[in-house]
Amino acid sequence: MAHKIVIVGGGAAGIGAAGGVKAADPANEVVVFTEFEDVAYSPCGIPYVHGKEIDDFQRLFLATKDAYVKAGIDIRYETRVGRVDLARKVVVIDGHGEEPWDGLVLATGFDYADPGVPGGDLDGLYYVKNIREAMQWDKILDTVKVAVVIEASPLGVEMTTALAHRGIATHVVDPGPWPMSQVADPDIMAPVEESWDELGVTTHFNTTLQVFLGEGHLRAVQTSAGEIAADLAVVCTHKEPNNRLAAAAGLKIGSTGGLIVNERMATSAPGVFAAGDCTEIPHGLTRVGLQGLTGSHAYAQGKVAGINAGGGSRAYRAVYVPWGTPAGKWIIGGASFGETTATALGIPYVLGAAQGISRARYYPGVKPVMVKLLAEPGTLRLIGAQMVGGEGIKERADFLAMAVKFGFTFHDLATMENVYSPAIGALNEPIVLAAQNGLDRLRGA
Numbered sequence: 001m002a003h004k005i006v007i008v009g010g011g012a013a014g015i016g017a018a019g020g021v022k023a024a025d026p027a028n029e030v031v032v033f034t035e036f037e038d039v040a041y042s043p044c045g046i047p048y049v050h051g052k053e054i055d056d057f058q059r060l061f062l063a064t065k066d067a068y069v070k071a072g073i074d075i076r077y078e079t080r081v082g083r084v085d086l087a088r089k090v091v092v093i094d095g096h097g098e099e100p101w102d103g104l105v106l107a108t109g110f111d112y113a114d115p116g117v118p119g120g121d122l123d124g125l126y127y128v129k130n131i132r133e134a135m136q137w138d139k140i141l142d143t144v145k146v147a148v149v150i151e152a153s154p155l156g157v158e159m160t161t162a163l164a165h166r167g168i169a170t171h172v173v174d175p176g177p178w179p180m181s182q183v184a185d186p187d188i189m190a191p192v193e194e195s196w197d198e199l200g201v202t203t204h205f206n207t208t209l210q211v212f213l214g215e216g217h218l219r220a221v222q223t224s225a226g227e228i229a230a231d232l233a234v235v236c237t238h239k240e241p242n243n244r245l246a247a248a249a250g251l252k253i254g255s256t257g258g259l260i261v262n263e264r265m266a267t268s269a270p271g272v273f274a275a276g277d278c279t280e281i282p283h284g285l286t287r288v289g290l291q292g293l294t295g296s297h298a299y300a301q302g303k304v305a306g307i308n309a310g311g312g313s314r315a316y317r318a319v320y321v322p323w324g325t326p327a328g329k330w331i332i333g334g335a336s337f338g339e340t341t342a343t344a345l346g347i348p349y350v351l352g353a354a355q356g357i358s359r360a361r362y363y364p365g366v367k368p369v370m371v372k373l374l375a376e377p378g379t380l381r382l383i384g385a386q387m388v389g390g391e392g393i394k395e396r397a398d399f400l401a402m403a404v405k406f407g408f409t410f411h412d413l414a415t416m417e418n419v420y421s422p423a424i425g426a427l428n429e430p431i432v433l434a435a436q437n438g439l440d441r442l443r444g445a
């Protein structure tokens with residue numbers, strides 16, 4: 001029997017869900033609400049247009065509005081859902097009546113944490129998200145001489161690099177001791193800081209934001225270490241789940257602020273599913289709830305939520321979090337967690353680390369690749385990894401997440417086979433070297 005599914009949110013999770021509903025049964029009716037003017041664009045590409053690596057915002061659009069009409073997905077653009085009425089199974093739309101549903105998917109995403117300082121209402125504060133706004137800001141960037149990035153979060157790292165590539169004098173202000181200090185290890189981020197230095201970025205770590213100064217428009221950023229004159233502040237504070245609708249409807253919310261869902265992405269209310277940055281998902285090893293994962297997680301969760309809401313059956317399991325991003329002239333990445341998080345959570349580990357190379361040492365373009373592996377003492381099962389290097393980080397992060405998931409040990413990784421072909425891979429795979437070094441250290445100890 002066909003269902004009518006309403007989806008609130010047109011980001012990665014909402015669009016994944018819409019596809020999932022139709023995949024479950026093409027006869028299902030799907031209505032998607034979004035506050036924005038567009039869906040099916042990649043927000044992930046915005047920093048690279050600002051940095052001029054991508055020449056046009058149009059390249060970030062992945063499908064036309066007409067393609068959704070043809071696929072039978074009814075998208076209501078620039079339409080805000082104001083309330084969810086669980087008892088009557090309707091969403092109440094701001095100013096435009098109601099929409100009934102048989103099943104509901106909440107995919108309301110994230111907000112940047114409020115910097116919580118005076119001056120937050122000045123012009124010249126940029127929160128990177130909506131592509132139409134990004135197009136306007138891109139024109140303004142041509143006139144910006146000095147910018148301050150507020151917090152070296154993952155997006156802050158991308159935006160710092162992008163603004164520096166664009167030739168803007170860029171400062172980054174962060175209360176932590178190094179970039180992405182809540183998740184990344186200092187030795188992974190040290191080369192990134194060096195390369196920012198080469199790009200002319202000024203870093204202000206262990207420094208808190210105090211006030212955005214200006215009269216109508218931003219003039220300077222006041223910090224605990226002094227004032228920075230600036231035309232623009234890019235606010236890259238951490239992501240917080242946008243769960244206003246869910247909380248008002250009485251859905252169960254977890255300790256991170258993300259909606260609690262089961263493996264079917266079902267919430268605490270019958271017929272109501274959720275996906276993406278508004279949810280929290282358990283880490284595969286620690287079972288600790290994680291909120292604000294990535295766009296690829298959001299899309300995959302949306303697919304599962306949509307399939308189940310539409311009458312199908314699919315599970316979304318705990319996550320092992322492969323991640324990666326360009327940062328300065330390097331690429332950083334990893335899987336599960338590194339030393340910083342393991343230490344913060346009190347998780348014991350043994351370490352194997354190596355500095356390897358990405359291609360044969362004589363092949364043009366060869367780049368360094370540093371790999372750190374964390375294993376459980378005793379069993380030597382891999383529990384996490386972090387890397388910094390010039391290429392091949394993404395593929396290693398994806399592989400290492402699977403290695404954590406399936407319990408590969410230092411012994412497995414030290415003896416794994418690898419591709420050797422001068423232009424694409426070195427004789428000695430850096431992961432193998434790191435695992436071998438880990439075993440040697442233990443023997444030495």
Ligand SMILES: Cc1cc2nc3c(=O)[nH]c(=O)nc-3n(C[C@H](O)[C@H](O)[C@H](O)COP(=O)(O)OP(=O)(O)OC[C@H]3O[C@@H](n4cnc5c(N)ncnc54)[C@H](O)[C@@H]3O)c2cc1C
Binds near residue numbers: 108
């Ligand atoms: C600049 C930038 C760079 C990124 N880079 C990467 C990257 O490199 N790799 C990666 O994997 N991910 C990246 N991401 C993805 C990001 O970090 C999130 O994980 C992802 O956007 C989450 O998708 P979502 O659908 O859950 O939420 P969102 O993208 O936040 O979408 C939320 C949707 O809900 C709608 N909405 C909210 N409330 C209402 C309401 N009341 N009524 C109607 N509509 C509503 C909004 O209009 C929006 O369509 C990036 C994001 C940004 C902004």
